[in-house]
Amino acid sequence: MVKLLKRIHFFYFSFCIVFFFFLFWPLYYLGTRKPKYYLYLNKLRAFHALISTLLAGVYLNFKFEKKLDPKQTYIYCANHTSNLDIVLFCLLAKGRYHFMGKEELTKNPVLGLFFKTIDIAVSRESKISAFRAFKKAGENLEKGMSLIIFPEGRIDDLYPPILHEFKNGPFRLAIEKNIPIVPVSIVNIWQLMWDNGYTYGTRPGIGDIYVHEPILTSILAVESADALKEEVFKKINSKLLHHDN
Numbered sequence: 001m002v003k004l005l006k007r008i009h010f011f012y013f014s015f016c017i018v019f020f021f022f023l024f025w026p027l028y029y030l031g032t033r034k035p036k037y038y039l040y041l042n043k044l045r046a047f048h049a050l051i052s053t054l055l056a057g058v059y060l061n062f063k064f065e066k067k068l069d070p071k072q073t074y075i076y077c078a079n080h081t082s083n084l085d086i087v088l089f090c091l092l093a094k095g096r097y098h099f100m101g102k103e104e105l106t107k108n109p110v111l112g113l114f115f116k117t118i119d120i121a122v123s124r125e126s127k128i129s130a131f132r133a134f135k136k137a138g139e140n141l142e143k144g145m146s147l148i149i150f151p152e153g154r155i156d157d158l159y160p161p162i163l164h165e166f167k168n169g170p171f172r173l174a175i176e177k178n179i180p181i182v183p184v185s186i187v188n189i190w191q192l193m194w195d196n197g198y199t200y201g202t203r204p205g206i207g208d209i210y211v212h213e214p215i216l217t218s219i220l221a222v223e224s225a226d227a228l229k230e231e232v233f234k235k236i237n238s239k240l241l242h243h244d245n
Contacts, residue, residue: 006201013056013193013202017087020048021110032117038096038145041118049090057204058192060088066213068182070094073146074214075174077232078184079240080150081161084193085186086111088209089148092184097146100137102154103129124153134169141177151229155195163237171225171232180214183232185239210239 024044031041076093099119106115115121122133137147151166174181187208194200212235220228
């Protein structure tokens, strides 16, 4: 019975997201045409995320170690266990921001529009694609657009999920562009939706997200990228382990 209810909730939640996407599509289309509209596009994405989660009974509880500056450009780094992670960042991030994600998202019926315009798609199998993606991300950061990235590079096949080794790219980029990194521990979203939600269904509930204090990179050299990566990994994992226990 529980599996059936979670399956029904999955289709209902998916319907909410897709319904409002097509309802807002004319505004989304216009918002993706020019970078000067990206601020308003992100506000619409936040509203879309809020109304969809509320209707699905999914409530997101953000706990901040230190209040973030809404005018500051950040690189947000988080663990990745669910497509719902993208939704929650539409509510967490402020101002002009963009995602970096796998190339397959360009074919997603909802996310495809964004990953062909405001967001950056990258092929995990191509070093050239990764180089171009981070070059573009660096240019966007210089223009004041925060970057949201999941440094594991993908949602793993393991269930329950564990935190896997991070890629180097975002940490080198943070140092090179002198951008603070915000580690984010997405604690239990996988219990509400794991991966795309299809395998185990979804359910209503409260998702806990812990936003760590930003790590300044202005005094770091590029050679410190590995140490920065390890520091961010430990911070994110500390909250995941605490929750498991």
